[in-house]
Amino acid sequence: MAPTFDDGNSLFEFVVRDGYGVKGLVDVGISQVPERYVQPPKERIEKGSAKPLNVPPVDLSKLDGPDHDKAAEEIVRAAENLGFFQVVNHGVPVELLESLKAAAFRFFEQEPEKKALFRKGASPSPHVKYGTSFVPEKEKALEWKDYISMVYTSDDDALNFWPEICKEVALEYLKTSLDMVKKLLKVLISNLKLTVEDSEIEALIGLKMVNMNFYPTCPDPDLTVGVGRHSDMGTLTILLQDGIGGLCVKVEEDMDALKKGVWVEIPPVSGALVINVGDTLQILSNGRYKSAEHRVRTTSTQSRVSIPIFTIPKSTEKIGPLPHVVERDGVAHYREVLFGDYMNNFFGNAHDGKKSLDFAKIEITL
């Protein structure tokens, strides 16, 4: 008979401390969602509650031709409105996208002991971490997700310490994405101020991290979340999702027919990558670009994988609204912060929508 984990502590021990993850829980044959994973009603995601967003992906090859301005305009609008968009002709080979999804499955389908080698405290490198949920110690209800996180410092470090089973494809994904990230940032920053130095862009993406997320099938998706409501803390996130779906984004301001507060789903598009604005870019643009609040619904039919690249400033970097933008706006909505402090605050708290931005927000009292 499958263990019941009646006592919340033994479940926490098994899933988090021993490193079995949600995958381990599903593999022992649970037929009900354990109490520790049941979300409070206001965080649950009703099936079908988010309608698919019907916006065609931006064709990034146009940035290099006569339609440059039109493509740039689409990118700027998306960053100002929803904070999420999809791209095609992005320069990352489509076959590589397929290999990445396969590599993510390979990693998570290994025996628990193999994955546990990369648990916090056990991992041979501070740059590689296997875990489950977001910050389990701080969460009332855990997220239905396991992950492996790989910070890039150099090719040598990646090839020596990232998991053998996925390191080559993950590194290739990171490298082939970077040109696109720089192009997107050039478009977004030059829309805020006329000249942009390459060094400014480099400073915004001083650190890069590739994650692989695994969302096992869930006995009752109405009770759980794959990832709770949050915004990403960095500059831009590049995300590869598979064909299952479930990534939902909150509309922050009224947008044509979409009303503020409504959730929309980013539909899987074969060969496309999802791009989203992170808190850093919202701060830098003094709020013009939106780091959208998003979350993931679980499914009961098939496991889902997603593979984000987070581009973030180095922890020693100071980030604040661009002076030129503050001058134009007449007011700064954010203070300058040391990115390391921002990051510690982000990882020190459970996901809670866009609360992470409060760390840098200047409250205007009238």
Ligand SMILES: O=C(O)CCC(=O)C(=O)O
């Ligand atoms: O799995 C997804 O589609 C999104 C994951 C996500 O939001 C994250 O890892 O920050």
Ligand SMILES: [Fe+2]
């Ligand atoms: Fe995210």
